[in-house]
Amino acid sequence: MIKAENLWKSFPMRRDRPGLKEFVVNAPKFLKDNNNRFWALKGVSLLVKKGESLGVIGRNGAGKSTLLTLLLGVAHPNEGSIEVSGKRTPLLELGGGFHPDLTGIENIIINGVLLGNTEVEIRARMAAITAFSELGEFINMPIRTYSSGMQMRLAFSIAIHTSPEVLLIDEILAVGDESFRKKSGNALMELIKGGVTTVYVSHSMDAIKKVCDRAIWLEQGEIRAEGETGLVVEAYLKTQG
């Protein structure tokens, strides 16, 4: 279950963050610098019940990714509250936590544990993960020898094999080549339809319609429409010409 109430999130509009020297010289200015902020989210509330999947659509810069980082908990809202029950698994830009000098196997273990599993659990699923990733011999090589497609395949394989309870997805169904894309899409679908709570951000209206029970349409940090997926998508597409 995900329950978010009245989320506000802003970022400083400064071009660059100040260094210590500049900060000391201009301290009063920086400390008062609260008006010059960009509001990415302005009072967004949402509720996703257990096992439900919510689509998030909207134009670039509407606040979709900011919303995901708040739900994931790696960023904090300026105002509002978030409640998430269940283990959160991000499917954002894949492979963020990989270390280039560690092998595929070593990265699987450390990544799996980072995603909230014990080492024993991950080792028990090792065979499934490596098989799904189709990396073959490469699994014993350092990640730096992988192509970016291979890294994404590995990251995806780990994420879906860590028994996620809450999936936070940002536009990733397009992983790897055609055949892997199909396979990963199916695996994801199985998870989502199998009772995982999902928030799904995408620009692909087809994917949203296929995956989500409900959808919200974000515009300039506010919810412009919400409800049954088909209706929200239709309303959104009308404004896109």
Next chain:
Amino acid sequence: MRMNKKNRQQFDLLKLLVKKEITLRYKRTYLGFLWSLLNPLLTSLVLFVAFSVFMRFEVENFILFLLAALFPWTWFSASVAMSSNTFIGNVSLIKKVIFPKHFLLLATIIAQLVNFIFSLPVLIVLTYYYGSTPSLNWLIGIPVLVIVQFIIIYGLSLIISIANAFFRDLEYLVNVLISLLFWMTPIVYPLEAVPEEIRLFLVMNPVTYLMQAWRDLFLNNILNWQYIFVSMITAVVVLLTGILVFKKLDKKLDEVL
């Protein structure tokens, strides 16, 4: 040992991060982990040559005198210096995965502690060489001082790691301050060798007591409870300050990473 799943997972995570810290540092070198021991030994050699050949410091058992404080100092300075890079060097992890960020700091400190522990046999050999034997005091003193120093390092790391994300200049400042602190702490010279009027500065430096306590233990076989107590107070103050600063800045960390 029975642990519930959450604790088990946290324990595994810390263990893996420590392991990664230790194995990765020298992963692509030929000597590998050996460098952890070689590094402080070579540094000591340089200091030994500088102070007993060129500058002619008259200290009994100079090499043991030096290493008794230099090894713990290396653990301290290396961990603190690395902490400035801990968060800004792990941006992709911190921005995409939720996990206790301070584990990254703990992993660095523990990895450096392992190096320190591996350098202890050198001290033991030297103690025998100079005709003395490690006593029961070591069994009490080492764990106590390790815990105290661990807390001090951790508190400082909390402050430096997160503050450096906001003011990146800090990283360079920290390096200068560490080398200043090195010379302002009686490590390569005895406290008594410092002229009376300047000694006040060293006495005001809390690290002096910590390093002196280590030296008293290894060199003189004494548990200097007075100095240990001062270090304990330092540890509490630094840790509380660290937690306070960390909590305050953590809420805004995502804006600057």
